[in-house]
Amino acid sequence: MMTLFGDPQVWLPFTFATLMGIAILVYVVLDGFDLGVGVLFPFADDREKDRMIASIGPFWDANETWLVLAIGLLLVAFPAAHGTILTALYLPVAAMLIGLILRGVAFEYRVKAPPKWKSTWNWIFWGGSMLAALSQGFMLGMYIMGLEWTIWTVGFALLTSVFLTVGYSFIGAAWLIIKTDGLLQEKAVSWARGGIWGLVLGLGAISLASPLISARIFDKWFSMPQVLMLAPLPLLSLGLLAIIWVTLRRLPSANDSRAWVPFACGTGLFILAFCGMAYSFYPYVVPEKLTLYEAASAPEALIIILAGTVFVLPMIALYTTLAYYIFRGKATELSYE
Template sequence: METFGDPAIWLPWTFAALMGLSILIYVVLDGFDLGVGLLMPLANDAEKDRLVASIGPFWDANETWLVLAIGLLLVAFPPAHGIILTSLYLPVFLMLIGLILRGVSFEFRAKAPRSQKAGWNFAFFSGSLLASMSQGFMSGMYVMGLTWTFNHVVFALLTAVFLTVGYSFIGAAWLIAKTDGALQKRAIGWAKGGIWGLILGIGAISLATPFVSTRIFDKWFSFPEILYLAPFPVLSGILMVYLFWKIGRLQKDQNRLIWDPFAAETALFTLAFAGMAYSFYPYVVPEQITIYDAASAPESLFIILIGTLFVLPTILGYTVLSYYIFCGKATELRYD
């Protein structure tokens, strides 16, 4: 590796890592609350309230990871920030509309007159759908190098569907852990229905990435790299098999190790994400701009880094605190 004593090397590297970490945390955390939103139409009216109750205290903070990720892109790699966001102008817009709709219907569905509740429930679902689809679409476009050709758009539409179904799986995995009784049973069924999206989504992106550029292909399939990298696909495969098996088990005995699907899925996303990071490094805009070319002035990065070192552990700390406080099962909603 280049000289890591040079701030112009290690600072961009550190920020790329932090940004990647934020995106990963975002996908896992907002993945479950977007997923719960996607499952809304499958639930009956009483269950809908419990679905919303299960993510109530968390969704706000979950979405903040997206703001942090985009903020880090903005502060650390300004030119890349401009290129990526202008080329994804339309999907970004659709995602934002989706996030707005679902975020506010969260509140309105409980506060507006009861006759409007069904409408806000629908807005909550469609907002979640729009946001998930846009995020899947953007991931696909990013892998394809952010160029709008017919084939790339088709691929991105596929990843949009896969990621959306995948999110519904994460949502179901969350509900398995956070609910009990009949609803939990149904969540296990939903998880079974959604698992293919997770696997196809991760599979499509992992398989397509090496064929987009020979550079990435060589990074994976040359010797001896292929040996070190073998654990990625092998572990992912094991996790996928485990998930299938576990969901089947849960259908028989729904109270054993109920956090396992969520944990396994998080591990799977982490692996897939690490693989993608390895593929695209050192590029921040695929095959166009490296993190070193796009990085802000070291002085500016340094001042942010100092803050980050203090603040990030604090954020993680109180995030954990909040999950600890609300660790029980989500209860029935009670309206006085």
Template sequence: MIAALAASLGVSANDPTFWIPLVFMGLLFLLIAGGVVLDGFDIGVGMLLPLAPAHERGRMMGLLSPWRDANEFWPLLGIGLCAAAFPLSWGVVFGRLYGPLALMALGLMLRSVSFEFRIRARAETKPRWIFGFCLGSLATAFGQGLILGRIATGYQTASGYGWFTVLIGLCVVAAYGLLGAAWLVMRVDGDLQRRAARWARHAIRWTAVGMVGTSVMLGLANAGIFYKWSNPGGLATVVGVWAVMLLCFSFVEMLLVRVPRHESAYHWLPFVLCVVLIWLMLAGLAYSLFPYLILDDMTLWDGTASIESMRLVLSAAVVGAPVVLIFNLWAYRSVFGKERRS
């Protein structure tokens, strides 16, 4: 497949002008997937704050403290890498996604400011910053959902597609809520854990609606994607992925039902299965869109910088990536552990 793709571009698969953009796209996918999961539970917990009792909200934000700095790293590095590797795509991307991207950026800024100010605020003003963190989390999640909806509809602007985009935005909010609630089920015990299990059970249904809706719209809105899925090789892949996703949804639901009534050593499993679901969805989206940055408009190779610039950025990534990886492994080393109450 790779050799045929290179031949269609008139280059060899060993030519740096062909494989370096692929390397950068792989790195960008890993950053997006890592950010959605590792920053995702942070966003999810933030959105769930108003549903928790007032005396638990400070505890929930305190649970996020060890990973806040690491979580802020993902979107910044992803944007920087995309800007450095694919500068020619920025005008097109911003032209079609400026609204959702602006909403997401405002949400990220509000979350960061609210989290830091809450730590230093007087007791009577802390609820305001907790509300700000919740509002920023909601804006970030909804902005990302609007981006997904716009991509799924092929950037079409008819009113029906607009309402579908809003629906997907709300479903992504639910997906982040599911991820945050599953993380709380894994991290805490007692009443907050039982509440989190109920929140997750409500959110999982809308998450499933969003995933199914995105998949159906991708196939209906673009004939090329429909053909990729419907040929014998693609159909087998799609059926296999959806079978795994159905099993994950079913197991998460069954495990969450048991949380209020049973102590279990497997309270980490719903979170892990939710991570698998999100990674499968992102992998399916990448498979559907490849090799385009902008579907049917701009490929990876159309949006790249000069090969000399990409070599320089890749050299910096080779040096910096191990440092970043070590930092994040250290920061997230206890993300699966139970809360330690002092």
């Protein structure tokens, strides 16, 4: 194994797959919470909507940049896979993009266009967030189904699209628990109690379907001694779910302690689920068809990107942290004349 990883044809694609995985994961958590806030929009009144927007306003743009980074890494590091995956998912990708366009501009127009249009823009913000979340869930499902379009795979993808959207609403609600107080925070707690089911069902559906659809994945999980070594993944997930469950029953608390717990544990769940999926699909980047080593760009191209990434990514992490630090604390209410 070590000698293999001394070969740039091996360690470079692996490194880039890891980087891409991190980018996707960061995207899912970060844009997950602001998409989730959008999904929850119809449940809030007008004043609450303004506060919800205020809680994500300074962040959403940078959050979406992680999607560009993830898709960019797929594009530059695994060009063959990029083409195959995106042409197979042509329509859901277009739907997601239109969703992202609509909700992205709604941030601006809901306050800058004439006030009589504001409620229309609120609906567009909701609709765009829904469309983006649903199509992402759909693509997740199709990917797990090996990018084959049949009635069964589409049915499964429709299920995951609903589960992921509800899951986003959970992480969005968990974000609002941190960033708001008073009545809105109480509402957010009840939204999170509903949203958690999206995560439970989504994780369950993926865990059941992946090994059933592929004998290879089944063997990777359910043969000795892997089954023992992998046991911490589902056990930790159950533990995190239990913590969220208990915490949500006790929130909102008097001094706002533990308001961060649902978000942190939710992030933990996304990470565990992602690790599980990564383990299932490795070494394939296009399920069962193309490994990441076959799809990788030339080492010369990868090494020059890696040089920049190693230098720049910590800086990005640093100033992103700065932004979250500056806008820490409860989201202040917005006041438009």
